[in-house]
Amino acid sequence: IGIVAEYNPFHNGHVYQINKIKEKYKDSLIIVVMSSSFTERGEYSLLDKWTKTKICLENNIDLVIELPYVFSSQSSDTFAFGAVSILNNLNVDIISFGSESSNKDKLFKLAKTQINNKKFNNLVKKYIDEGNNYPTSTNKALKDLTSYEVKDPNDLLNISYIKEIIKQNKNINIEII
Secondary structure, eight states: OEEEEOOTTOOHHHHHHHHHHHHHSTTOOOEEEEOOSBOTTSOBOSSOHHHHHHHHHHTTOOEEEEOOHHHHTSOHHHHHHHHHHHHHHTTOSEEEEOOSSOOHHHHHHHHHHHHHOTHHHHHHHHHHHTTOOHHHHHHHHHHHHHSOOOOOHHHHHHHHHHHHHHHTTOOOEEEEO
16 A cells, blocks of 8 residues: 655644554555655655654554655646656555545546646636636636535645556556545
């Protein structure tokens, strides 16, 4: 089972996710692909990568892999590309996500809309040209095309993971916690 994380900081929600995975998939290994001492926004992490790794291992993670800085400090799509590629090369069967909505169908619909709907990019560009930032423009375009809004950070990142699984044509399932 793969988890992609920053653990900045590691908190009770992360412990809950790990415990739920261990409970449901008793004999599986949990592999975490984790950003290093820097976050996705390029800021310093609250804890260095060695301390975060030690915390992971103390909390039933079997293997910790560092997501290289060239992926971990980029946009959510680049972050997801690097993480999903690593987990795929390690032959994970499932990637587990923390989610505010826990709505798998909605997240897949939004990911597929971004990949397959030719109007999506034009709408994003239109909203950017109107002065909106990229996340707001993306959300507005998705709402126009699907009637769904996504503003929560985990769900936004989860859409990027799902898009990468689809784009890389990988047989990886997702487990939303």
